[in-house]
Amino acid sequence: MTLPLRKTTEKLLMGPGPSNADxxxxxxxxxxxxxxxxxxxxxxxxxxxxxxxxxxxxxxxxxxxxxxxxxxxxxxxxxxxxxxxxxxxxxxxxxxxxxxxxxxxxxxxxxxxxxxxxxxxxxxxxxxxxxxxxxxxxxxxxxxxxxxxxxxxxxxxxxxxxxxxxxxxxxxxxxxxxxxxxxxxxxxxxxxxxxxxxxxxxxxxxxxxxxxxxxxxxxxxxxxxxxxxxxxxxxxxxxxxxxxxxxxxxxxxxxxxxxxxxxxxxxEGNEKRWERHWSNARIFWKVLEAMGLKPVVEEKYRLPSLTTYYTPEGVNEASVRKYLMDKYSIEIGGGLGELKGKIHRVGLMGVNSNPAKMALLTVALCDAFNAHGYKCDTGAALEVLSAR
Amino acid sequence: MTLPLRKTTEKLLMGPGPSNADxxxxxxxxxxxxxxxxxxxxxxxxxxxxxxxxxxxxxxxxxxxxxxxxxxxxxxxxxxxxxxxxxxxxxxxxxxxxxxxxxxxxxxxxxxxxxxxxxxxxxxxxxxxxxxxxxxxxxxxxxxxxxxxxxxxxxxxxxxxxxxxxxxxxxxxxxxxxxxxxxxxxxxxxxxxxxxxxxxxxxxxxxxxxxxxxxxxxxxxxxxxxxxxxxxxxxxxxxxxxxxxxxxxxxxxxxxxxxxxxxxxxxEGNEKRWERHWSNARIFWKVLEAMGLKPVVEEKYRLPSLTTYYTPEGVNEASVRKYLMDKYSIEIGGGLGELKGKIHRVGLMGVNSNPAKMALLTVALCDAFNAHGYKCDTGAALEVLSAR
CATH class of the missing domain: 3.40.640.10 (Type I PLP-dependent aspartate aminotransferase-like (Major domain))
Known part of the structure; x- marks a missing residue:
């Protein structure tokens, strides 16, 4: 007797966790x-x-x-x-x-x-x-x-x-x-x-x-x-x-x-690792700003390993996440409790706090929002990533 | 910075568990x-x-x-x-x-x-x-x-x-x-x-x-x-x-x-698997008998996946186990609670309920007991395994 293969195709896990294992x-x-x-x-x-x-x-x-x-x-x-x-x-x-x-x-x-x-x-x-x-x-x-x-x-x-x-x-x-x-x-x-x-x-x-x-x-x-x-x-x-x-x-x-x-x-060393999480998160926050997305948390209390933003009015946030998963095999998270249906949660954790993953996510997010009627300028968002 | 390799050399785990993973x-x-x-x-x-x-x-x-x-x-x-x-x-x-x-x-x-x-x-x-x-x-x-x-x-x-x-x-x-x-x-x-x-x-x-x-x-x-x-x-x-x-x-x-x-x-199928555990255990019990070892449990209440026997008087059971581990990389268990120091526990579990593993264990156990002054006839013990 043989069962079908387990569907454990690699995905990019950029939600609130689990993150990808090294x-x-x-x-x-x-x-x-x-x-x-x-x-x-x-x-x-x-x-x-x-x-x-x-x-x-x-x-x-x-x-x-x-x-x-x-x-x-x-x-x-x-x-x-x-x-x-x-x-x-x-x-x-x-x-x-x-x-x-x-x-x-x-x-x-x-x-x-x-x-x-x-x-x-x-x-x-x-x-x-x-x-x-x-x-x-x-x-x-x-x-x-x-x-x-x-x-x-x-x-x-x-x-x-x-x-x-x-x-x-x-x-x-x-x-x-x-x-x-x-x-x-x-x-x-x-x-x-x-x-x-x-x-x-x-x-x-x-x-x-x-x-x-x-x-x-x-x-x-x-x-x-x-x-x-x-x-x-x-x-x-x-x-x-x-x-x-x-x-x-x-x-x-x-x-x-x-x-x-x-x-x-x-x-890697604790300090270098924290610094990497901070600097990548700060760039990603600017990307979201360029996309016109409103953060849930004031910058001085923001967690570098997990970023949250309000999804635009009229956009079905769950559908955006499904689009990311279906087309790009990227997982991000929705809200919990009273924030359900209102926010996205994006994890930049460990190996995923990384310019390549952020670039891919940016492209995918812009595409997904555009497909859902919320206009994002992908070029402008990507420009933030390459700015120094 | 590099730490030494993790010592996870393969061993044969025939104690009370864990058994070897497939x-x-x-x-x-x-x-x-x-x-x-x-x-x-x-x-x-x-x-x-x-x-x-x-x-x-x-x-x-x-x-x-x-x-x-x-x-x-x-x-x-x-x-x-x-x-x-x-x-x-x-x-x-x-x-x-x-x-x-x-x-x-x-x-x-x-x-x-x-x-x-x-x-x-x-x-x-x-x-x-x-x-x-x-x-x-x-x-x-x-x-x-x-x-x-x-x-x-x-x-x-x-x-x-x-x-x-x-x-x-x-x-x-x-x-x-x-x-x-x-x-x-x-x-x-x-x-x-x-x-x-x-x-x-x-x-x-x-x-x-x-x-x-x-x-x-x-x-x-x-x-x-x-x-x-x-x-x-x-x-x-x-x-x-x-x-x-x-x-x-x-x-x-x-x-x-x-x-x-x-x-x-x-x-494998439930029934075939149980039958395999039973038939291998029954053979192993005869091997122990040929070695002159006294079982802890009366045959009709004996568990096929875990066999226990009293270690011979005057033999340091922990030292026998150490010998098995050091020379053969085989782990078996000692007693717990009031049976500590008095018995061995041998698991024939899943992949380890298997003639090859039993043969190796028999050879190793006979060697270990002989080295500890308790005489075992390895040939006689192995003969049980090849009998039909």
């Missing part, structure tokens, strides 16, 4: 499997932890890859942090902040929400007020790079006020890690997680996570067990740590993939 | 990534669900791959089933039954344990008594193939008594699926999960799971939300179902791998 990463995934407690695999785990520390810019010993996608990172962060009836403050400036409130509530947290309008970051003054009104809160959760809006949340001031209040700072870096600076140590993030399928250019399936010593100590002293066996850091720490305590079976080939993805970042 | 599966993993909501990927998800239904032998519409390893399957099974203070009966005939009690407790279950001595299956009479004493219990959990002992638990009688009592039957099939019959429909399993890295010959990272309509309805009517966002079947059902509700990002390349692994099973 070819080296895909090759690493197909290396022979070895045992998950084999000394050679333990060596790969150790090296992967060191590489994660480099990318997270931290010396946190509690740095590892959780055995699930980025969402498992969010789940692990809250599951390990929350005790029943614990008060937590969650900053909601998009869908993923909203999701945090759902996740934390399931573990019994009393959630205080600090919000901001879609497309705007959290105003530190609003958080300051919430902290003042809720001095008994233990944790502040916030999304660094909101994948639903394209906002890069400034965290300097926020980190300061959270720590002055003696609270823990929990940060979602799913769409920032590997694309923009994630200053875990410098800004004292206590619990930080990410995913593999955004700026790391690795297939989804693991959630890099790092925990400050202060937070790690607190978790290790919990009197109530973590209400999630699979993601219990007290056990997973021992699996990634010296005693190699058997917990789950690590996703072995996914770990090879992450290892290779992180090696690629080490080769 | 080469076709590894190749599938490195196919180009496409978007997780791309119609082509949705097609792959649908096909994978149909293939899982074939391997699970069920028409359950709620059949899917959970985004984590086999342990995530166990977590998902209990997280979705348990309500706080719910009474559940868990049959413990090894480490994985024991783990079920830990997992279920974290979700607030009152656990009644039915035990059996290590290496023995659960006695249905003991379960019958527990059911009679606890008519208010809602679920009975049991491990079909105990990876810690090598017991294949008979479930005919048990299924009957569980359903007569109106309870749900929750079954761990991590080490049986794809190796021995997992009669989901015939024996009315309500909640069944497995892992990919045992008899499916696929890297770890997904947990096949299937839910009976009766159980699915019960979960959909829970008044208290599932205390685990990442593994909440009420949301995941909608992601795998018609409306493609965005929940997590599926582990895309892992899904290719599982898809290919299941295609391989379809090509």
């Amino acid at each position: 070819q080296r990463v895909l090759r690493a995934m197909s290396e022979p499997m070895i045992g998950h407690l084999d000394p050679d695999f333990l060596g790969i785990m150790n090296e992967t932890r060191e590489l994660l520390k480099y990318v997270f810019q931290t010396e946190n010993e509690l740095t590892m890859a959780m055995p699930g996608t980025g969402s498992a990172g969010m789940e692990a962060a809250w599951a390990n942090t929350v005790l029943p009836e614990m008060k937590v403050i969650i900053c909601v400036h998009g869908v993923f902040g909203q999701r945090m409130t759902d996740v934390a509530s399931r573990y019994g947290a009393n959630v205080v929400v600090v919000g901001s309008p879609m497309g705007r970051p959290i105003d530190p003054a609003d958080l300051q007020k919430a902290i003042k009104d809720n001095p008994d809160a233990k944790v502040v959760g916030i999304v660094h790079a909101e994948t639903s809006t394209g906002v890069l949340q400034p965290l300097e001031e926020i980190s300061k006020m959270v720590h002055e209040a003696g609270m823990f700072l929990l940060v979602d870096c799913v769409t920032s890690l590997g694309g923009v600076e994630v200053p875990v140590e410098r800004l004292k993030f206590d619990m930080t997680y990410s995913g593999t399928q955004k700026c790391l250019n690795c297939p989804p399936g693991l959630a890099p996570l790092t925990v400050s010593p202060r937070m790690g100590e607190w978790i290790s002293k919990r009197e109530i067990p973590v209400k999630n066996w699979y993601l219990d850091l007290n056990m997973i720490m021992r699996y990634w740590g010296e005693d190699r305590f058997y917990h789950h079976t690590a996703p072995i080939n996914m770990t090879y993939a992450l290892n290779e993805a992180l090696r690629i970042i080490l080769e | 080469q076709r599966v590894l190749r599938a993993m490195s196919e180009p990534m496409i978007g997780h909501l791309d119609p082509d990927f949705l097609g792959i998800m649908n096909e994978t669900r149909e293939l899982l239904k074939y391997v699970f032998q069920t028409e359950n519409e709620l059949t899917m791959a959970m985004p984590g390893t086999g342990s995530a399957g166990m977590e998902a099974a209990w997280a979705n089933t348990v309500l706080p203070e719910m009474k559940v009966i868990i049959c413990v005939h090894g480490v994985f039954g024991q783990r079920m009690t830990d997992v279920a407790s974290r979700y607030g279950a009152n656990v009644v344990v039915v035990g059996s001595p290590m290496g023995r299956p659960i006695d249905p009479a003991d379960l019958q008594k527990a059911i009679k004493d606890n008519p208010d219990a809602k679920v009975v959990g049991i491990v079909h193939a105990e990876t810690s002992t090598g017991v294949l638990q008979p479930l005919e009688e048990i299924s009957k008594m569980v359903h007569e009592a109106g309870m749900f039957l929750l079954v761990d099939c991590v080490t049986s699926l794809g190796g021995v019959e997992v009669p989901v429909e015939r024996l009315k399993f309500d909640m069944t999960y497995s892992g990919t890295q045992k008899c499916l010959n696929c890297p770890p990272g997904l947990a096949p799971l299937t839910v009976s309509p009766r159980m699915g309805e019960w979960i959909s009517k829970r008044e208290i939300p599932v205390k685990n966002w990442y593994l909440d079947l009420n949301m995941i059902m909608r992601y795998w179902g018609e409306d493609r509700f965005y929940h997590h990002t599926a582990p895309i390349n892992m899904t290719y791998a599982l898809n290919e692994a299941l295609r391989i099973i379809l090509e």
Whole structure:
């Protein structure tokens, strides 16, 4: 019996994620499997932890890859942090902040929400007020790079006020890690997680996570067990740590993939990589301006790895995306939640933050909009790309 | 900057899992990534669900791959089933039954344990008594193939008594699926999960799971939300179902791998595959007998995919395993829990349930035992393999 071929034709993934995996990463995934407690695999785990520390810019010993996608990172962060009836403050400036409130509530947290309008970051003054009104809160959760809006949340001031209040700072870096600076140590993030399928250019399936010593100590002293066996850091720490305590079976080939993805970042260097993401994004923003498209986010809060713009009135945004896919095999994203049908989300992540990909996308986008009755001057848009 | 090569030299994985991945599966993993909501990927998800239904032998519409390893399957099974203070009966005939009690407790279950001595299956009479004493219990959990002992638990009688009592039957099939019959429909399993890295010959990272309509309805009517966002079947059902509700990002390349692994099973056919596992295991058991090794499990309860035997008195079992690894690049497993240091666990799973692998293992095992002062007649052991 034979089934038809799997349709896995290569496409250019320039939506909110997954981004394309680097070819080296895909090759690493197909290396022979070895045992998950084999000394050679333990060596790969150790090296992967060191590489994660480099990318997270931290010396946190509690740095590892959780055995699930980025969402498992969010789940692990809250599951390990929350005790029943614990008060937590969650900053909601998009869908993923909203999701945090759902996740934390399931573990019994009393959630205080600090919000901001879609497309705007959290105003530190609003958080300051919430902290003042809720001095008994233990944790502040916030999304660094909101994948639903394209906002890069400034965290300097926020980190300061959270720590002055003696609270823990929990940060979602799913769409920032590997694309923009994630200053875990410098800004004292206590619990930080990410995913593999955004700026790391690795297939989804693991959630890099790092925990400050202060937070790690607190978790290790919990009197109530973590209400999630699979993601219990007290056990997973021992699996990634010296005693190699058997917990789950690590996703072995996914770990090879992450290892290779992180090696690629080490080769390029954090700073050069961030700079590349910034400079390409700034050019792309000018391209969109030349096309007359209105950005969702004010430039100073804009995320270089994910750009959002309003689609023109009267244009069916889903149809534009379908056109891009059908004709050019390019995937970009639509809006989520209240932005559904109103915006596009374009990822310039890792290997896709690149002049060739941007040129192709520009040509394709102009063609698609023109075909949908919104006139774009392709030549003018391309001129931006070749300007210096 | 260049790091040393990853040490992923091919090894023969004949322990309790992971088993070797089929080469076709590894190749599938490195196919180009496409978007997780791309119609082509949705097609792959649908096909994978149909293939899982074939391997699970069920028409359950709620059949899917959970985004984590086999342990995530166990977590998902209990997280979705348990309500706080719910009474559940868990049959413990090894480490994985024991783990079920830990997992279920974290979700607030009152656990009644039915035990059996290590290496023995659960006695249905003991379960019958527990059911009679606890008519208010809602679920009975049991491990079909105990990876810690090598017991294949008979479930005919048990299924009957569980359903007569109106309870749900929750079954761990991590080490049986794809190796021995997992009669989901015939024996009315309500909640069944497995892992990919045992008899499916696929890297770890997904947990096949299937839910009976009766159980699915019960979960959909829970008044208290599932205390685990990442593994909440009420949301995941909608992601795998018609409306493609965005929940997590599926582990895309892992899904290719599982898809290919299941295609391989379809090509061979369930019945032929089970028969192959049985006949090879029976031969291997005779080989061990010829070597004078004492089995842990009585033949009628022995699991074909995982064989356990006591290591001879005075032989350092860990040193034997190290010898196998160092000289032959063969991995077998030691004991867990109270069997640590006393037994070996040998997996004949999928591609490794094969005369060539068994011959090599026999030669290597005889050599290793001889080198450790336990005399084995290699010729006599090999003769068993060529006998008809």
